[in-house]
Amino acid sequence: MCAQMYYRGKMFGFVHLYNGQEAVSTGFIKLLKKEDSVVSTYRDHVHALSKGVPARAVMSELFGKTTGCCRGQGGSMHMFSKEHNLLGGFAFIGEGIPVATGAAFTSKYRREVLKEADCDHVTLAFFGDGTCNNGQFFECLNMAALWKLPIVFVVENNLWAIGMSHLRATSDPQIYKKGPAFGMPGIHVNGMDVLKVRAVAQTAIARARSGEGPTLVECETYRFRGHSLADPDELRDPAEKAHYAARDPITALKKYLIENNLATEVELKAIDKKIEEVVEDAVEFADESPHPTRSQLLENVFADPKGFGIGPDGRYRCEDPKFTEGTAQV
Amino acid sequence: MTVREALNSALDEEMSADPKVFLMGEEVGEYQGAYKISKGLLDKYGPERVLDTPITEAGFTGIGVGAAYYGLRPIVEFMTFNFAMQAIDHIINSAAKSNYMSAGQMNVPIVFRGPNGAAAGVGAQHSHCYAAWYGSCPGLKVLTPYSSEDARGLLKAAIRDPDPVIFLENELLYGESFPVSAEALDSSFCLPIGKAKIEREGRDVTITAFSKMVGHSLKAAEILEKEGISAEVINLRSIRPLDRATINASVQKTNRLVTVEEGFPQHGVGAEICATIVEDSFGYLDAPVERIAGADVPMPYAANLERMAVPQVEDIVRAAKRVCHRSVPLAAAA
Numbered sequence: 001m002c003a004q005m006y007y008r009g010k011m012f013g014f015v016h017l018y019n020g021q022e023a024v025s026t027g028f029i030k031l032l033k034k035e036d037s038v039v040s041t042y043r044d045h046v047h048a049l050s051k052g053v054p055a056r057a058v059m060s061e062l063f064g065k066t067t068g069c070c071r072g073q074g075g076s077m078h079m080f081s082k083e084h085n086l087l088g089g090f091a092f093i094g095e096g097i098p099v100a101t102g103a104a105f106t107s108k109y110r111r112e113v114l115k116e117a118d119c120d121h122v123t124l125a126f127f128g129d130g131t132c133n134n135g136q137f138f139e140c141l142n143m144a145a146l147w148k149l150p151i152v153f154v155v156e157n158n159l160w161a162i163g164m165s166h167l168r169a170t171s172d173p174q175i176y177k178k179g180p181a182f183g184m185p186g187i188h189v190n191g192m193d194v195l196k197v198r199a200v201a202q203t204a205i206a207r208a209r210s211g212e213g214p215t216l217v218e219c220e221t222y223r224f225r226g227h228s229l230a231d232p233d234e235l236r237d238p239a240e241k242a243h244y245a246a247r248d249p250i251t252a253l254k255k256y257l258i259e260n261n262l263a264t265e266v267e268l269k270a271i272d273k274k275i276e277e278v279v280e281d282a283v284e285f286a287d288e289s290p291h292p293t294r295s296q297l298l299e300n301v302f303a304d305p306k307g308f309g310i311g312p313d314g315r316y317r318c319e320d321p322k323f324t325e326g327t328a329q330v
Numbered sequence: 331m332t333v334r335e336a337l338n339s340a341l342d343e344e345m346s347a348d349p350k351v352f353l354m355g356e357e358v359g360e361y362q363g364a365y366k367i368s369k370g371l372l373d374k375y376g377p378e379r380v381l382d383t384p385i386t387e388a389g390f391t392g393i394g395v396g397a398a399y400y401g402l403r404p405i406v407e408f409m410t411f412n413f414a415m416q417a418i419d420h421i422i423n424s425a426a427k428s429n430y431m432s433a434g435q436m437n438v439p440i441v442f443r444g445p446n447g448a449a450a451g452v453g454a455q456h457s458h459c460y461a462a463w464y465g466s467c468p469g470l471k472v473l474t475p476y477s478s479e480d481a482r483g484l485l486k487a488a489i490r491d492p493d494p495v496i497f498l499e500n501e502l503l504y505g506e507s508f509p510v511s512a513e514a515l516d517s518s519f520c521l522p523i524g525k526a527k528i529e530r531e532g533r534d535v536t537i538t539a540f541s542k543m544v545g546h547s548l549k550a551a552e553i554l555e556k557e558g559i560s561a562e563v564i565n566l567r568s569i570r571p572l573d574r575a576t577i578n579a580s581v582q583k584t585n586r587l588v589t590v591e592e593g594f595p596q597h598g599v600g601a602e603i604c605a606t607i608v609e610d611s612f613g614y615l616d617a618p619v620e621r622i623a624g625a626d627v628p629m630p631y632a633a634n635l636e637r638m639a640v641p642q643v644e645d646i647v648r649a650a651k652r653v654c655h656r657s658v659p660l661a662a663a664a
Contacts, residue, residue: 039396087399087436092419098389099424102396109402113378114349139389146384173544181475242611284618300430303437303492307471310570312578312610316524 001279002045002062006229010287011062014091015076018046020192020224023249024156025050027197027219028124031205037085039100040126042077043156044089047126052084059282065289072292073300092160093127094134097153100125101140104151104208107255123151123206132175141182141216148213152204153179155218161226163235179216191219193249195256218315225249295324331515334504336478337367341405341484345375348403354381354390355407355444363656364409365445365504388458391417391442395424398440403489405575406501408444411460411498425494426469441488443497446474447541447592448640450502454628459593461540464496465569465602471523472496472570478508480567483521491523498569500541526573528580532562535650536580538603539590539624540566543641547590559654577603578610585616586653590646595623620649 006012018025021043029038029050039046048058053069061068062076063310069081078089090096104123131246132155144151155175158164167173179186185207187198199217204215226233257263271291273280301307305318318322331339345351353376357364359372359382372380383390387408393405408414414421421442428436447459464472471493475481481499488495513519529544530551539547544565551561562580566573581587587607589600600621607619625639 001608037400069433070431070435073433074431078431080428082432082435087396088424089431090424092423095392095419095424098392098420099396099399101389102393102398103400104396105393106397106400106402107380109352109397109531113352136392139384139386140393142384143386143389143393223477234462298435300432302471303429303439303471304432306522306524307493307571309568310575312574312575 003229014228016043016228017225018043021068021156021221023194023197024191024219024221027194028201031201035121037087037103037123039087039096041096042091044079048079048086051086053081055278055282059286060289063286065286066292067289078216093131094136097125097136097140101144120209122205124154126154129166131158133170136281144214145183150208151214152208153216156221157218158221158223175294184214184216186216188218191221192249194249194253298324331478332416332505332507333478333511336481340434340482344489351403352379353405354383356383356409358407359526387413387416391420394418394440398438399436403439405441411444411446412456412458422467426467437492438494439492441497442497445501446498447500453631457629461569461593462598470496471496473568474498476541478510479514482514485517488525489519503542524571526567526576527565529565530563532560534560534584535586535653536562536584537588538564543590543592546643547646549643550640553647553648563648574606581607581611582614585614586621588649588653590622590641592624595626598623617653620653622646622647640651
């Protein structure tokens with residue numbers, strides 16, 4: 001649906017779809033409490049949905065409307081939700097990892113320094129295979145293990161960083177091995193199987209919550225579409241794509257549920273229909289939502305808008321009620 | 331009180347007042363601070379609030395930002411702002427822009443502080459001035475204290491501020507002593523962000539400066555006084571937001587302007603002030619604006635070359651005279 005909307009011009013810029021990787025997001029995030037936090041990359045729509053951000057808010061944000069979760073100011077790559085503790089949405093790979101480590105640091109600080117005894121919040125940092133060669137990743141593995149922070153580093157290894165194959169970019173492609181080098185467990189899991197991911201996630205999250213420190217989890221997964229909607233996706237071998245398409249996590253779960261008599265075809269079709277309705281509703285809502293007003297351009301730059309300085313009349317600019325209606329001159 | 335003592339007392343008082351304030355950086359704890367600014371704080375507040383970090387600017391700056399997202403109030407010390415370049419992605423992209431990208435959900439009450447600009451003989455990679463770099467970025471507040479009173483008042487204001495603040499100190503000023511009023515010693519003392527201070531009033535020429543150059547400008551003003559030129563010296567205190575109102579009011583009074591900064595000339599603070607004057611006070615100028623800046627070269631090591639690469643008092647005096655008497659500019663005379 002996002003792709004359709006993009007090609008119809010409702011969405012623009014960079015949009016990175018998550019098709020094929022759903023098992024990782026669901027397997028991990030559905031185990032979290034509302035107070036736990038998630039930090040993601042630009043491929044963050046599904047992490048937002050899993051964490052509880054309403055579909056309408058996500059779709060509106062993608063359309064750049066004022067009813068979006070960030071009032072249209074963030075966009076596809078920068079989804080934030082204070083209520084659901086989704087801390088972004090970062091475009092630079094690796095950027096989210098230190099921020100996630102900081103959130104985990106805060107959880108520990110609140111318990112030990114601010115004496116909030118029940119603060120055992122866990123943070124999940126999601127990032128890809130390309131990020132695992134980035135300096136910030138190693139810096140944070142070190143500090144998280146050093147300070148025993150309540151964090152799980154979740155690698156969504158989909159084997160490709162835009163057009164750069166993981167094998168061409170990495171000296172030792174087995175990412176989970178990097179965990180023990182820094183003093184934390186490193187686990188590899190089949191990221192196309194949501195139940196396997198969930199089992200591993202349970203252990204890692206429990207470990208963090210009990211104060212034993214971080215874990216590095218490598219989820220072997222695959223994105224069915226290109227890196228972004230602008231990616232012609234010419235470099236990936238069709239045989240590889242077919243191999244992973246056959247392991248579609250949603251289809252696999254459907255099969256599992258039916259074979260184990262946990263749900264019937266009819267029930268699953270009803271869920272499918274419900275999802276379609278939610279998506280259609282979200283698109284309709286986003287379409288009908290208003291664009292941001294002109295005055296929104298200058299809003300939210302600062303929490304304390306005195307940062308805009310003093311105007312020619314000697315008063316702080318933000319104290320002028322007409323401040324946000326101005327032109328670039330303001 | 332020395333600037334060092336002023337900064338130390340400000341950190342101490344703010345950490346004492348709010349348990350959410352903590353300090354992190356290289357050597358801030360057991361070493362008592364690379365420049366001894368955080369002396370005594372580890373003993374007083376413990377290793378959970380005064381964190382010695384590994385040498386990982388990008389990592390620990392990002393950690394500070396993540397903590398700030400949750401309402402802790404980190405003070406991230408960079409041994410010098412040159413090293414902050416390793417972390418500049420976090421300063422700009424995850425700190426400065428987050429309140430905007432999240433439409434007000436994620437404000438970032440963080441302070442990035444450390445020495446900025448030239449020191450003595452430390453070479454090209456340790457002498458860069460970043461005032462213009464951070465001054466151009468929306469979402470940041472950028473402060474440049476000069477005296478001990480500035481250091482105390484502005485640092486306390488920065489720590490209490492709900493937005494990311496870049497606090498550019500100067501290594502050579504740490505040991506300088508300034509008189510401080512009783513009011514400045516009070517624990518609730520704060521200076522407003524965005525207001526410049528007129529250090530010395532004058533009638534004939536306005537000299538704007540920040541950080542160490544304020545001292546040079548005041549000395550230049552004394553020399554000029556003896557030669558019959560009354561200079562008004564403005565201590566900018568705040569690079570972003572820039573106090574355009576004070577600068578313009580001053581130029582509208584004196585009709586002449588000399589901007590002084592230590593950093594590189596192109597796209598510098600002086601260039602911005604010049605543009606401001608042209609926009610708001612063009613008709614008041616009796617002479618073109620003179621820009622005094624550091625030489626447009628990476629900082630040399632040799633002592634005599636370094637002296638030539640950084641503005642000296644004589645350069646400011648010469649520029650003020652040029653702007654007052656319209657004598658031939660140095661470059662044209664060469």
